[in-house]
Amino acid sequence: xxxxxxxxxxxxxxxRCDPNVPPIxxxxxxxxxxxxxxxxxxxxxxxxxxxxxxIRTKAQExxxxxx
Numbered sequence: 001x002x003x004x005x006x007x008x009x010x011x012x013x014x015x016r017c018d019p020n021v022p023p024i025x026x027x028x029x030x031x032x033x034x035x036x037x038x039x040x041x042x043x044x045x046x047x048x049x050x051x052x053x054x055i056r057t058k059a060q061e062x063x064x065x066x067x
Contacts, residue, residue, distance in 0.1 A: 018053065020046055020049055020050045020053055021050065021053050021054050021057055024036065024054060024058060026061065033058075037051055037054075
């Protein structure tokens, strides 16, 4: 990642993402997170796993020294 930032031009990143974790940007409001959660719970068969994994991931971003 450091090389990509230092490149000074366009780069391509090969990123592996968990399909059960909705991408929630760091600037998302509580209302936006709530809306995504409600939408997922209404129609996704893996909803609870997605929500719990998403909460755990977001908590690790906010509290990086705690695992």
